Amino acid sequence: LVGPSLLKEELKLSQQDSLRPKSFDDFVGQSELKKVLEISVKASLKRGEALDHLMLYGPPGLGKTTMALVIAEELGVKARVTSAPALERPRDIVGLLINIQPRELIFVDEIHRLNRISQELLYPAMEDRRLDLTVGKGTSSRMRSIEIPPFTLVGATTKPAALSSPMRDRFGITQRLDFYNYLDLENIIKRSAKLINLVISEEASQQLAKRCRGTPRIANRLIRRVRDYAEVYSHSKKIDVEVVNDALDLHRVDQRGLDATDRSYIGLLVNQYQGGPVGLETLAAGLGEDSTTLETVVEPYLMQIGFLHRTSRGRVVTPAAKKHYLLTSPNNIDK
Numbered sequence: 001l002v003g004p005s006l007l008k009e010e011l012k013l014s015q016q017d018s019l020r021p022k023s024f025d026d027f028v029g030q031s032e033l034k035k036v037l038e039i040s041v042k043a044s045l046k047r048g049e050a051l052d053h054l055m056l057y058g059p060p061g062l063g064k065t066t067m068a069l070v071i072a073e074e075l076g077v078k079a080r081v082t083s084a085p086a087l088e089r090p091r092d093i094v095g096l097l098i099n100i101q102p103r104e105l106i107f108v109d110e111i112h113r114l115n116r117i118s119q120e121l122l123y124p125a126m127e128d129r130r131l132d133l134t135v136g137k138g139t140s141s142r143m144r145s146i147e148i149p150p151f152t153l154v155g156a157t158t159k160p161a162a163l164s165s166p167m168r169d170r171f172g173i174t175q176r177l178d179f180y181n182y183l184d185l186e187n188i189i190k191r192s193a194k195l196i197n198l199v200i201s202e203e204a205s206q207q208l209a210k211r212c213r214g215t216p217r218i219a220n221r222l223i224r225r226v227r228d229y230a231e232v233y234s235h236s237k238k239i240d241v242e243v244v245n246d247a248l249d250l251h252r253v254d255q256r257g258l259d260a261t262d263r264s265y266i267g268l269l270v271n272q273y274q275g276g277p278v279g280l281e282t283l284a285a286g287l288g289e290d291s292t293t294l295e296t297v298v299e300p301y302l303m304q305i306g307f308l309h310r311t312s313r314g315r316v317v318t319p320a321a322k323k324h325y326l327l328t329s330p331n332n333i334d335k
């Protein structure tokens with residue numbers, strides 16, 4: 001429930017997500033990022049040019065897609081949304097670029113996963129507005145260049161280090177999205193509650209804000225689960241803090257927003273390795289989890305709340321993490 005990736009049921013909804021902010025004003029938090037982008041958008045509108053290519057990076061569910069759609073809206077252009085796995089063949093890239101209209105925006109999620117051929121097709125398109133195509137086969141094949149209109153590529157990634165350096169260099173603007181603070185999350189929760197006609201107390205939204213791992217996608221998901229719970233168990237129309245606590249306890253989301261995977265992760269380090277340091281692959285094998293998931297999904301939040309350090313010798317949990325683990329899972333601790 002507190003995984004930041006899209007759930008299957010949400011995947012269908014994500015394109016027509018009614019909770020997605022549509023403008024810079026609607027987009028809560030990330031003030032520095034918003035400031036930088038608002039200036040660039042205003043300047044490119046003034047010049048009548050396409051916005052520079054933009055790379056957004058940060059953990060999943062923080063609003064990279066949302067920000068790309070906001071930018072398109074603010075620029076008054078269409079956004080084409082796709083992701084690297086859908087651009088595996090050269091013809092996928094050609095299909096995407098061949099009909100592009102001037103100043104339009106292309107959003108490519110998980111851009112670090114683009115294969116080399118697709119990346120090489122994108123380089124001249126991004127830099128010189130040129131599509132280099134190979135026409136014909138064998139000895140009669142030749143290169144043809146097609147000019148394309150100026151456009152903006154917005155690439156999103158959870159793993160900026162995995163991006164090839166020629167690709168990284170072609171982005172004029174690079175911005176990071178951070179986990180949201182409690183106040184911003186509270187505002188996101190209040191905004192979403194209003195949009196789905198849910199009345200929620202101040203205290204209840206504060207409690208929800210603490211339990212959604214600094215991530216708007218999780219905040220929106222928890223609101224829906226709390227609404228379900230309230231519809232069945234609560235007599236009042238207003239969501240109060242007891243309903244939030246009961247609903248989230250039922251889903252085993254603890255007071256800091258940690259779920260079973262986080263607790264197993266900390267438990268393994270505490271119980272079997274005296275808190276660390278332990279290598280990522282060892283932890284992944286011990287938990288039966290994929291190391292990339294641990295690295296990009298589980299660990300960033302644990303580091304953010306001061307529960308984990310990544311050191312050159314491996315992962316180490318902090319005393320705060322041990323204390324929290326002891327309090328929330330007293331039966332699982334050795335001592």
Ligand code: ATP
Pocket residue numbers: 004005006017019020021026027028029059060061062063064065066067109156188216217220
């Ligand atoms: P991924 O990398 O997994 O695709 P993402 O970073 O692109 O994730 P989004 O899909 O943009 O995340 O956002 C997830 C959800 O959170 C959206 O449904 C959106 O409604 C909400 N959301 C994101 N950012 C904000 C924000 N700043 N204010 C309000 N709601 C937000």
